[in-house]
Amino acid sequence: MEFDFTEDQHEIKRTAKDLLGKRSTVERVRSAAEAATYEESLWTELVELGWPGVAISEEHGGGGLGVLELATLLEESGYALANSPLLATAACGLAIQEAGSDEQKDEWLPKLASGEITGSFGIEGQTFPDAPDSDVIVVISEDGATGTVVATGDADVVEDVTIDPTRRYGTVGLGEGGDALPGDASAALALAAVITSAELVGVCTRALEMTVEYVKDRKQFGHPVGSFQAVQHRAAQMLLHTEGARSVTYYAAWAADADRTLLAEASALAKSSASKAGVEVTASAIQAHGGIGFTWEANVHWFYKRAQLDAAYLGGTKTHRARLTAIAAAASGSR
Amino acid sequence: MDLTFSKDEVEFRDELREWLAENSPGEEPRGDEDAIFAFRTGWQRSLYDSGWAAVHWPQEYGGRDATLMESAIFFEEMGRAGAPLPANVLGLLLAGPTIMAWGTPEQKDRYLTPILSAEEIWCQGFSEPEAGSDLAAVKTRAVRDGDDWVVTGQKVWTSGAQFSKWCMLVARTDPEASKHKGLSYFLMDMEQEAVQVRPLVQITGEAEFNELFIEEARIPHENMLGEEGNGWIVALTTLMNERSGLGFFLQVRLRQLLDKLVAEAVANGSIDDPVIGQSLGDMLERTETLRLTAYRGLSTITKYGQPGPEGSLTKWLWSETNQMMTQLAVDIVGPQALHKDNPWAYELLRARGNSIEGGTTEILKNIIAERVMGLPRK
Ligand SMILES: Cc1cc2nc3c(=O)[nH]c(=O)nc-3n(C[C@H](O)[C@H](O)[C@H](O)COP(=O)(O)OP(=O)(O)OC[C@H]3O[C@@H](n4cnc5c(N)ncnc54)[C@H](O)[C@@H]3O)c2cc1C
Numbered sequence: 001m002e003f004d005f006t007e008d009q010h011e012i013k014r015t016a017k018d019l020l021g022k023r024s025t026v027e028r029v030r031s032a033a034e035a036a037t038y039e040e041s042l043w044t045e046l047v048e049l050g051w052p053g054v055a056i057s058e059e060h061g062g063g064g065l066g067v068l069e070l071a072t073l074l075e076e077s078g079y080a081l082a083n084s085p086l087l088a089t090a091a092c093g094l095a096i097q098e099a100g101s102d103e104q105k106d107e108w109l110p111k112l113a114s115g116e117i118t119g120s121f122g123i124e125g126q127t128f129p130d131a132p133d134s135d136v137i138v139v140i141s142e143d144g145a146t147g148t149v150v151a152t153g154d155a156d157v158v159e160d161v162t163i164d165p166t167r168r169y170g171t172v173g174l175g176e177g178g179d180a181l182p183g184d185a186s187a188a189l190a191l192a193a194v195i196t197s198a199e200l201v202g203v204c205t206r207a208l209e210m211t212v213e214y215v216k217d218r219k220q221f222g223h224p225v226g227s228f229q230a231v232q233h234r235a236a237q238m239l240l241h242t243e244g245a246r247s248v249t250y251y252a253a254w255a256a257d258a259d260r261t262l263l264a265e266a267s268a269l270a271k272s273s274a275s276k277a278g279v280e281v282t283a284s285a286i287q288a289h290g291g292i293g294f295t296w297e298a299n300v301h302w303f304y305k306r307a308q309l310d311a312a313y314l315g316g317t318k319t320h321r322a323r324l325t326a327i328a329a330a331a332s333g334s335r
Numbered sequence: 336m337d338l339t340f341s342k343d344e345v346e347f348r349d350e351l352r353e354w355l356a357e358n359s360p361g362e363e364p365r366g367d368e369d370a371i372f373a374f375r376t377g378w379q380r381s382l383y384d385s386g387w388a389a390v391h392w393p394q395e396y397g398g399r400d401a402t403l404m405e406s407a408i409f410f411e412e413m414g415r416a417g418a419p420l421p422a423n424v425l426g427l428l429l430a431g432p433t434i435m436a437w438g439t440p441e442q443k444d445r446y447l448t449p450i451l452s453a454e455e456i457w458c459q460g461f462s463e464p465e466a467g468s469d470l471a472a473v474k475t476r477a478v479r480d481g482d483d484w485v486v487t488g489q490k491v492w493t494s495g496a497q498f499s500k501w502c503m504l505v506a507r508t509d510p511e512a513s514k515h516k517g518l519s520y521f522l523m524d525m526e527q528e529a530v531q532v533r534p535l536v537q538i539t540g541e542a543e544f545n546e547l548f549i550e551e552a553r554i555p556h557e558n559m560l561g562e563e564g565n566g567w568i569v570a571l572t573t574l575m576n577e578r579s580g581l582g583f584f585l586q587v588r589l590r591q592l593l594d595k596l597v598a599e600a601v602a603n604g605s606i607d608d609p610v611i612g613q614s615l616g617d618m619l620e621r622t623e624t625l626r627l628t629a630y631r632g633l634s635t636i637t638k639y640g641q642p643g644p645e646g647s648l649t650k651w652l653w654s655e656t657n658q659m660m661t662q663l664a665v666d667i668v669g670p671q672a673l674h675k676d677n678p679w680a681y682e683l684l685r686a687r688g689n690s691i692e693g694g695t696t697e698i699l700k701n702i703i704a705e706r707v708m709g710l711p712r713k
Contacts, residue, residue, distance in 0.1 A: 001338055001339065001340055001404055001630065001634065002336060002337045002634055002638070003336065003338060003627070003630050003631040003633070003634035003635075004336060004631075004634045004635065004638055005336055009336070068336060212709070212710065215710065216709075216710060216711060223713055226704075226710040226711055227710065227711040227712060227713040229701070231710075232700065232701065232704030232710050233697075233700045233701075233704065235703075235704050235708055235710060236699075236703040236704050237700075239644060239648070239703060239708060240648050240651065240652065243628060243644055243645045243648055244624040244628060244648070245624075246631075246645075247624060247627040247628040247630075247645065248620075248623060248624055248627055250336065250631075251338060251627050254336050254337075254338050255338075258338070258339075259339075269619075269623050269624075272616065272620050273620050273624060276620075320616070321612075321613055321615075321616025321617055322609070322612055322613065322616055323616075324615075324616045324620060325606065325612045325613075325615045325616040325619065326612075328594075328597045328615070328619055329597060329600075329601050329606050332594065332598045332601050333601060
């Protein structure tokens with residue numbers, strides 16, 4: 001057993017982190033968010049690097065790598081809070097690759113992989129990341145049983161203004177349009193939940209890092225506030241949430257590539273844990289920053305807001321815990 | 336990343352499973368300390384006779400040179416098979432590795448084999464009435480007298496002392512030196528009049544741990560482990576080993592309890608109560624997080640030679656989860672879970688010790704904040 005990335009995977013992750021560290025600084029995230037736009041040049045660059053198609057097969061013009069590699073990119077994208085349709089496009093591509101017919105794959109995957117178009121993915125009637133400006137959307141039925149691929153123009157898309165201005169959102173209904181996905185919609189949903197969890201792990205990692213830096217520096221009562229035990233124990237709890245979510249998210253991404261029998265449970269595990277971590281860690285980050293943490297001017301709120309939207313996306317902790325219980329109850333009955 | 340066991344690991348596991356299938360320890364007796372101890376001694380003997388007593392020890396000392404991962408597999412399989420802990424668990428996990436790290440060749444020759452065979456049982460005499468979390472504050476005094484040290488003081492919470500031949504004893508040899516520098520580490524013979532063991536009854540009603548009253552006990556100088564004044568560093572070696580493979584045993588036991596609880600909830604229909612469903616989901620999430628984080632921690636140590644941040648989290652997560660889960664059992668099973676002879680009642684009570692023994696959760700959080708995350712000390 002080796003519960004660590006390979007050298008290649010580490011390299012992908014490092015390179016992604018370096019690039020986003022330069023190209024998606026928090027100042028740029030802020031100015032894009034405040035202008036309610038994306039910086040086109042960032043997306044162009046990610047497309048040139050092949051990020052949207054990294055887990056799409058080479059046959060369909062993608063990188064032919066796994067969900068795990070894609071997850072490392074999303075983690076770094078969450079860490080940088082990059083303003084881009086990466087999560088939505090990657091989830092859409094994974095879904096079509098997973099559950100689409102040959103014709104559907106031929107039609108959509110090469111364009112999604114090459115970045116010629118962007119996609120979106122979600123559960124019917126809920127909030128979809130990046131739906132309004134996308135070209136194609138995969139819509140999963142409320143019960144998770146069936147999926148439909150639809151050109152965005154043929155779907156019923158209403159733009160949502162959410163609390164998270166770092167990303168664009170829309171509510172999607174199917175209307176008359178669309179083409180049923182013949183394959184396993186629940187697996188498509190599981191894959192999207194895994195990569196969303198990866199983004200949340202990145203958000204948590206960054207919020208925690210910012211907090212540790214801040215409390216080392218900020219002095220009250222003549223001491224750094226990070227020397228007070230209540231603050232220290234809060235930080236320790238943030239680490240437990242973050243590292244726990246990391247363990248189960250990597251496990252789920254690995255299961256997606258290596259052992260599909262584990263995927264349903266692993267993805268529920270990842271999404272319940274990462275949603276909890278995202279919400280708790282970013283809320284704690286605000287608290288540990290004090291008054292400044294409550295201002296628009298400080299940057300922690302961007303992470304809190306993204307975490308809220310990611311946590312709710314495809315169902316949050318409660319939904320996925322219920323799923324874990326149902327899986328365990330079924331296994332218990334069969335023993 | 337590869338979360339399957341390697342071929343060697345599978346072979347190791349299968350060999351162990353086969354052995355366990357043929358050498359089932361049977362049901363552990365309940366309630367009677369002496370009977371439990373006898374049962375666990377028999378079990379360790381049987382492990383020893385087949386070379387399974389301490390897989391993580393080097394071959395030259397009677398172990399199997401098991402990798403960290405194999406050692407984890409060993410404890411998982413023991414947990415899965417419902418095997419008890421061996422009688423000399425503190426000897427195997429704490430005293431042995433500490434002696435291997437710090438002992439002279441004579442000490443290794445003398446002590447290691449009887450640890451393995453359960454001929455000589457060990458206990459850990461660290462905590463004192465006034466030195467618990469602040470371990471370096473121990474007051475027990477050791478004064479040099481010719482070839483001996485004369486030791487006087489009191490230890491407390493000493494698990495298994497009533498069965499022990501030897502004690503890992505931390506005592507102050509230099510009261511003038513600074514707190515951490517005045518300590519030395521001894522291997523103390525418990526079989527002397529000057530050492531009195533008095534059982535302490537726990538909230539469960541049993542007495543796993545004891546008080547030690549030490550009144551001018553004599554310890555030959557050759558029984559000092561490490562150098563004089565080096566006791567703190569040697570004690571840290573012991574503490575670092577405190578939870579090593581055992582965590583995997585506890586983790587599997589936790590999962591088994593949870594599976595029982597899920598089965599109970601299915602049987603009595605409470606699984607359909609959304610509040611119970613949520614709580615069970617929380618426990619499933621925590622239990623799996625614990626298992627996977629423990630494995631991740633092992634991989635980090637194996638690959639990079641030192642633990643990552645995740646390594647410091649598992650004992651905390653385990654103790655908290657075990658406490659929450661045994662509390663949830665009261666909701667699911669109902670008030671009969673609180674009847675004295677109900678197994679859940681024992682689990683509920685015993686779990687309260689989890690966040691105290693082996694370092695309290697508060698101390699673990701301090702360590703995580705200051706040593707792992709680098710926050711300033713006050
Ligand atoms: C079942 C069991 C078995 C044990 N077996 C052994 C054994 O075999 N050998 C042995 O030597 N010891 C053993 N112990 C003792 C154990 O290691 C100590 O109980 C533990 O380290 C706590 O010390 P204490 O009891 O003195 O509590 P204290 O240190 O007095 O702690 C009291 C409370 O204050 C908190 N506290 C203390 N210091 C701080 C701080 N700096 N920051 C925040 N909070 C703090 C603690 O977390 C705790 O909640 C055992 C304990 C138990 C419960």
